[in-house]
Structure formats: C-alpha cells, structure tokens
Amino acid sequence: MRTPDADFIIVGSGPAGVSAAFPLIAAGRRVLMLDAGNDAGWEDESRSARVLGSNLESLRADDGSSPKLQTPVARGILERFRRESGITGDGFTPVASLVRGGLSNIWGAQISYLDAEDIAGWPIDIELLQRSYERVSQRIGISTNADLTAGANSASILPLGATAAHVLHRHEIAKPADGSFRLFPAVNAILSEARPGRAACDLRGDCLYGCPSGAIYNSRQDLLALQKSPHFRLLDNMRAISLTSNAGWTIGTADGSSFSAPRIILAAGVLGTAALLADLLPIGGEGLRLLNSPTLAIPLLSPARLLRSATATHSLAQLGLSLRYGERASEYVTGAIYEVGSLPAQSFVNRMPLGRKAGRAAFETIAGSLLVATIYYPGDQCRSYIHREAAGKGMTVRGGFADGFDTRAKDLKRRLRREWKRLGLVPLPGASLAEPGIDAHFAGTLPMGAAGPFGTSADGELNLHPGLHVVDGSVLPDLSSKYITMTIMANADRIAHRLAQTEANPAL
C-alpha cells in the first residue's frame, strides 16, 4: 500500500458515516471522509423554491409515492442516485442518495429503540447498544410530543396537534380492542430548545420542504462539528467506484483520484454499499437478500374534529403505534400518525374518489380533521433481492412480499379497524401498500455474526475482506418493524468505539 491518506477512510456522510467518525477522532485517529455530494443545500433557498422547485418540479403529476418523496428536494436526491449509481429497481423503488448528509436531508426523523428481544440473534450485547443510543440521542437532540393543555412540563417536548391530542385522549380512556395495541406520543429528532447553529422548532409546519432552522436533525450539522477537529478531513464530490486490496485498501473515485488506508469504513447506505462491493462479493443467480419493511398508508377522518382549525405544530409524526399480528417476538407492526393539515393537498386530492376540483374543496373543508397512519412490517415480510446484471450493466433490486403477506395484511387491517373505531376514527378510501423500497428502511445484506461470504463480524468486518468494515444498515442481521436510523447510528458508534481501540495497522 502506498503511504496511507488516513488511519480510516469513511465512505458516506449520512447518519451512519458521521456516527462512526466521532469516536475515531475522539481517540486521535486520522479520519478521511469521502462523499459523493458537496455542500450545496436548500437551507438558503426561498420558501417558494423549496416548495415548488426551481424548475417547478412539484407541479409534476403525483407518482403515488409518499408526499415526503414528492418534494423538489426529495426528487433531486433520488434522481441523482438513479442516474449515477448503476442500481435500478424491478418492483422496487431504489430510494437512496448521493448527496452530503444522505437521506437525513429528507427523513421523517422518527426515533425508535430496539430492545433485548429485538436483537436476540445479534452477536452484540444490548447494554453496549444502549450506551450508544444514549450518546447518539445526546448528540442529535430528541423531543417527544405532548399535550401541553394537559400540563406536560418536561424540557424536551413539543406540542401535539389538537387532532392527535384528541385521539390520544380517546385512547387513554377506552381499553384497546386488542391488548397488544399501543398508542403513544411520537419521539422525533427535532429540537425543542435551540443549540449552537440550530434553532428550536418554530411550529410552522414546513417540515416537508427542508427545515430551514435546522431543528430537524440532519447529519450535515454534525459535519460542521467534525470539521473543527484536526484529525478529520471531508472531501466532497468523491464518488467511490472501486475498492482494491493491496496490504491495506485503496479507493478509486469517479474523477480518477485514489485514496488509501489500512481500514475502510463503508457508510454509503445499504444500496450504495452493495453497489461498491459488487465486484468483491460472489453474488450468484439468487442475488443478495435485502430486507425492507412493507409499508401501508391509511387515511383517517376524525369526525369530532370536523371544521375545527388545526393548531400550530410540526408536520412530522405526532403519534406512534404498535400492534402484534403473531406469536413470534418479531411479529408486530410499528407505525406513526400524522396530521394532514400541513401536508401537500395534491397527494390526498389525487387519492380521493372525487374529481380534482371537488376533491380539493373537500380537502380544504376537512383537512384539520384528517390524519394519515403509516404502518411498517418487519423485514421478513418482504422478498427483495439485489441482482448483478451482465458485466458493466449495474445491479437490479427485485422487490416482492413474503408468501401469505396479503392474508396477514388483510387480517391486520381488520384488527386496526376495531382500534380506529374505538378511537372515533373513520378509515377513508385510498389506503395503499407502497411499492417495496419506498419505505427506505433497508438492512440485512451483510449480516453481523453470519458465516459465509456475505457475513460480517460483530465489528462489521467482511468475512471475505479483512480491513473492510460496514457500518450502515447492511450489517443489521434483521429488520424489526421499528424505525431504523437511530439503531444504524448507534451501531456505527459502537463499532467505531471498538475500532478506535485497535492498533494503528492491524488489518495489514
């Protein structure tokens, strides 16, 4: 290996990459981060440019995906990945990014924590993960929604919208039809109090169009802190395209540059990391198993709130929920309830069984009483595989659902209907199962603790390639239905703490 450029090279500046960088630089290790994106952002654009797009992208037809994926910012992020990554979908929408900060530019910021049962098959202790959860939570800033009219007074809270507060109140006074049904205030990575460089949430509800005040966590914010360290260097516009082993590792980038280090840390997102490793893994005809979460969206009406005006709040998740659908530990769904008042009208108008004009009039009358529930299944309910195409033709993700999923989904909808009724909610027509990939909850391609060519160690080191570590969702051995990013960040933090303790060149 030529003279190393750093002790560790991290590929990717999303939530996983920055979470791996902090422990390494704190231990005095030299870290070089390569990212395909650059510092171009949306914070400084006018509101109309963020909402409509500089080329009026938002006026394009609704493509049926989540409202969050239809904003100009989201379309820009997804399109660049589609154009340049070499990954396409077949029955699968490859939601991934090639921009600074990755998908944290557009994420919903809802937080879940896994428990000992969720990680029973993983080669790590829950205590270690919990310590990392604590460190990451402190760093990114977490708040819980609460009904302020009911006298909540903790520091890290934001007000629940009036319709969500009404539904939570109904839940608290009437016993669930199914004993496993839980409804609770959502926990989000949104600041309720200002921090240096980030303002507290202003409750204006513009969240879908990029949060100009920085109240929603975005890993770009962490890069500013990392760049203050003399041990950290970030290089923009460096799209990694090759990895070569030569007594250490050399990364080649699309502009013809190359960089070397004893150890490489891949944090390019599950699809980005798979694309980078395509030539190093024996991916055969069956493909590489990818776990994703089948996702259901259900529009709901709260008749008790009809014609009442919405109250000031953010437009990310208001409430969280969970419900068991089977006996096994993993057989539960997780979800969120959003207030619709501040979401883009066309996403709902297009799904209503009315003409556009009538749909818009109806929407404006009832918006304050509308909610949307999104429900996530665990990853074993999908059948998605990443396939290599003939030489030079890239990769295709083929998406699908597990056998019997339809029946289970019908049964779950029936059981949820009983809970909606108890909560005084009426499910509206237009419930939809998203195309696999739209969920953007990906894991399991290179599981920690698995034997064989696709397995990795508890440190995310590839069994086949010592010195190559993976810290994004690829290494999570299974995908529960809970929101995944906090666990990706905590696991990256945990792995980096272990790597920070290793000798300078042990991979050589």
Ligand SMILES: Cc1cc2nc3c(=O)[nH]c(=O)nc-3n(C[C@H](O)[C@H](O)[C@H](O)COP(=O)(O)OP(=O)(O)OC[C@H]3O[C@@H](n4cnc5c(N)ncnc54)[C@H](O)[C@@H]3O)c2cc1C
């Ligand atoms: C609309 C939406 C809503 C979401 N809501 C939630 C939510 O509420 N809660 C939750 O937990 N999760 C949510 N997610 C998922 C969350 O965004 C991802 O889990 C998280 O961003 C993954 O972090 P990551 O760092 O692994 O990957 P990414 O965020 O994808 O970052 C990958 C990084 O790698 C870089 N990169 C990729 N390939 C290369 C290459 N070849 N060379 C150099 N750099 C490269 C990219 O530029 C990027 O910086 C949501 C996602 C979407 C799209």
Ligand code: SF4
């Ligand atoms: S309402 Fe949304 S966009 Fe506005 S500051 Fe709060 S989180 Fe950011």
